[in-house]
Amino acid sequence: MRFPRTRPRSLAGQLFAMQVVLVAAVVAGCAFFAYVSGRSQARETATRQARAVAVAVAGSPSVREAFRTPDPSAALQPYAERVREDTGIAFITIMNPDRVRWTHPDSGQIGATFLGHTARALRGETFSETYTGTLGPSIRVVTPVLDDGRIVGLVSAGITVDRVSSQVRAQLGALGLAAGAALVLGGLGTYVINARLRRHTHGMNAAELSRLHDYHEATLHAVREGLLMLDGQRRIALINDAGRELLGLAPGTVGRRVADLDLPAPLTGALLASEERVDEVHLTADRVIVVNTRPVVGGERRGTVVTLRDHTELQALSGELDSERGFTRALRSQAHEAANRLHTVVSLIELGRADEAVGFATAELELAQTLTDRVVGAVGEPVLAALLLGKAAQANERGVELVLADDSLIDDGALPATLPARDLVTVLGNLIDNAVDAVTGTREAAVPGQRAPEAPRRGRVTVTALAGDGELLLRVADNGAGVDPADAAEVFRSGWSTHGAGRGLGLALVRQAVHRGGGTVALEQGADGGAVFTVRLPLPERGGVRVAGAP
Numbered sequence: 001m002r003f004p005r006t007r008p009r010s011l012a013g014q015l016f017a018m019q020v021v022l023v024a025a026v027v028a029g030c031a032f033f034a035y036v037s038g039r040s041q042a043r044e045t046a047t048r049q050a051r052a053v054a055v056a057v058a059g060s061p062s063v064r065e066a067f068r069t070p071d072p073s074a075a076l077q078p079y080a081e082r083v084r085e086d087t088g089i090a091f092i093t094i095m096n097p098d099r100v101r102w103t104h105p106d107s108g109q110i111g112a113t114f115l116g117h118t119a120r121a122l123r124g125e126t127f128s129e130t131y132t133g134t135l136g137p138s139i140r141v142v143t144p145v146l147d148d149g150r151i152v153g154l155v156s157a158g159i160t161v162d163r164v165s166s167q168v169r170a171q172l173g174a175l176g177l178a179a180g181a182a183l184v185l186g187g188l189g190t191y192v193i194n195a196r197l198r199r200h201t202h203g204m205n206a207a208e209l210s211r212l213h214d215y216h217e218a219t220l221h222a223v224r225e226g227l228l229m230l231d232g233q234r235r236i237a238l239i240n241d242a243g244r245e246l247l248g249l250a251p252g253t254v255g256r257r258v259a260d261l262d263l264p265a266p267l268t269g270a271l272l273a274s275e276e277r278v279d280e281v282h283l284t285a286d287r288v289i290v291v292n293t294r295p296v297v298g299g300e301r302r303g304t305v306v307t308l309r310d311h312t313e314l315q316a317l318s319g320e321l322d323s324e325r326g327f328t329r330a331l332r333s334q335a336h337e338a339a340n341r342l343h344t345v346v347s348l349i350e351l352g353r354a355d356e357a358v359g360f361a362t363a364e365l366e367l368a369q370t371l372t373d374r375v376v377g378a379v380g381e382p383v384l385a386a387l388l389l390g391k392a393a394q395a396n397e398r399g400v401e402l403v404l405a406d407d408s409l410i411d412d413g414a415l416p417a418t419l420p421a422r423d424l425v426t427v428l429g430n431l432i433d434n435a436v437d438a439v440t441g442t443r444e445a446a447v448p449g450q451r452a453p454e455a456p457r458r459g460r461v462t463v464t465a466l467a468g469d470g471e472l473l474l475r476v477a478d479n480g481a482g483v484d485p486a487d488a489a490e491v492f493r494s495g496w497s498t499h500g501a502g503r504g505l506g507l508a509l510v511r512q513a514v515h516r517g518g519g520t521v522a523l524e525q526g527a528d529g530g531a532v533f534t535v536r537l538p539l540p541e542r543g544g545v546r547v548a549g550a551p
Contacts, residue, residue: 019194023186031179043139046159047128050141053087054157055126058145063094067145067152073102073110081105090135090163093156094145097122102153109134114156118142121154130161137161226289226308234258234272237303246289246308267291271306281311283508379410379465383421384428388463391432400436400459405475410467416540419472423513427521428463430506431476431533435461438480438531467539471519474535479528491523510535 057063057080066075072094080092080103094103099114115133126143133140140158144151226243230236235257244253249261258271267282270291277293290309296302348357375392379385388404395402415424439459464475483491492511510533514521519537526532 019190020187023190024183027179027183027186030182031176042164046139046164047141049087050089050139050157050159051126051128051143053083053089053092054141054143054155057083057092057094057157058143058155063145063155064147064152067147072096077103077107077110079103089157090138090160091156091158095154095156097151097153099154104134106134114154116140116142116156118154122151124151133158135160139164226306226310228271228306228308230258230271230304230306232303234304243306243308246284246287246310248284248287271304283512288509288512375404379404379408381410381415381421381424384410384424384465387425387429388465391429391436395432395436395459395461398436398440398459400439400461402432402436402461402463405462405464408463408465410465410472415467415472419517419537419539423517424474426513427510427535428465428474428476430510431474431535432461432463434506434533435476435478435480435531439478470539472535472537472539474537475532477526477532478530479526480530482525482529483523483531485525492521 060079062079063076066072066079069075076094080094084090084092084105091105092103093101093114095101095114095118099118101110101112101114104110104112116131117129120127121142121144124144124146126141128139128141130137130139132138138158138160140156142154142156145153145155223240224242226246227238227240228236228243228247229238236254239249239253243249244251247261247263253261258268261268263271264282264284267284267289270277270280270282270293273293274295276295277291280291282289282291288311290311292307292309294305296305345357348354375385375388379388388402392402415421436459439461460479462475462477464473464477466473492507511521514535514537517537519535521533521535524532524534
């Protein structure tokens with residue numbers, strides 16, 4: 001027959017049993033020590049009391065006077081009994097040097113021989129001993145009676161062992177009550193402490209806690225998402241390797257306050273927030289991360305659990321996807337415009353105006369080919385060339401003219417493989433989109449129904465792309481309203497936008513990509529009042545040749 005396997009006792013239960021045994025052992029040990037000490041002290045007290053009485057009686061003048069009488073017992077027996085009753089000792093025996101009793105609590109023992117040792121007393125010493133006499137075992141003291149330097153008699157005073165034991169037993173009862181009270185109080189205190197421990201350990205035993213710790217450590221190192229745990233004081237209680245990498249923190253950050261980590265202010269605010277945060281996008285110096293926070297509440301705020309997901313690659317891919325969608329829309333728009341132009345040419349031919357049809361087709365072809373030739377001839381990097389052509393088509397669709405500066409030049413192969421094309425698309429694409437939005441917003445800012453003081457100028461965006469002298473220069477200027485100088489330091493912050501909520505990520509991504517490339521980005525005011533963004537990225541010495549006239 002197999003018995004069901006019982007679950008091991010919880011850690012709190014094991015500690016409780018251990019502490020109860022320990023408290024009981026300590027209390028029992030203390031009680032035994034107190035009993036032994038009390039018994040020894042009681043015997044010592046009895047010896048001192050008997051010695052004091054024996055010496056006092058032996059030194060009494062009336063006792064020496066009685067020794068000189070023919071019948072010493074007649075005078076000494078009443079005196080000895082009176083002293084015995086007053087002092088509470090068991091007996092006082094006064095005897096001659098031959099150990100013949102002159103006094104005794106039992107008058108029938110008077111005249112009999114004293115039971116005990118007297119040799120040391122006959123030599124003039126006062127000594128104590130435990131001896132069994134007529135009253136049973138007793139602690140007694142024997143001392144000589146001196147008269148003119150001669151030993152004329154002996155005095156023995158004693159207390160029975162039974163009386164000493166009864167006193168010890170009385171003390172032992174009180175000691176037992178105290179020990180029982182100490183045991184009960186110790187048990188209650190141990191129970192309260194272990195009940196709290198049981199709540200904190202959730203009733204798990206030591207093996208389960210050890211196994212949970214091993215799983216905990218393995219999970220921290222295996223999970224690829226960042227995990228951060230903050231205590232109630234907003235200090236880092238735990239962080240895994242992925243979390244440290246995403247936040248750019250060095251080892252040894254456990255125990256530091258979040259406010260002291262030199263993180264971006266919006267990210268610090270999200271980590272310190274008391275409310276729950278869900279899928280918030282934040283930027284560090286090198287990464288785009290999605291932050292989720294959840295407070296740990298158990299009667300009081302105990303801390304915060306934070307998860308971090310790396311969206312740097314996803315954000316870059318989203319930017320590329322947006323660019324591809326832009327290219328698709330541009331091609332669709334161009335196809336629509338080409339169809340309109342083709343219909344116009346066909347209609348002119350049907351009307352018999354062939355010369356006008358040829359002129360119209362040639363002019364449109366030259367206009368489109370001029371921009372393509374200009375971009376392809378100046379920008380040898382295919383990704384940037386495709387981006388500029390696509391952005392030009394999008395800008396033209398919105399009524400904005402996108403121009404490539406005359407001094408632009410990037411030879412094919414001038415950009416190293418260490419400078420990802422994805423980052424170039426992020427930087428230049430967001431700057432052009434931002435410039436187009438700026439000039440489009442300026443033109444649309446006119447109040448409908450009111451006549452403007454002068455005809456609104458056409459929006460214009462000028463792009464400069466130049467590789468030379470060990471750096472890549474990307475400059476995007478527009479003729480829009482520009483940026484308020486008071487906001488110049490805030491335009492690169494994630495979430496800053498003049499176009500409402502949900503915007504303001506593009507320029508922050510530009511700064512992040514430039515930072516990854518070890519470059520700089522600056523904002524200035526153009527000659528026509530618009531904004532000018534200048535990006536400089538370092539290039540190896542084998543980079544392209546800088547042409548004359550470049551800024």
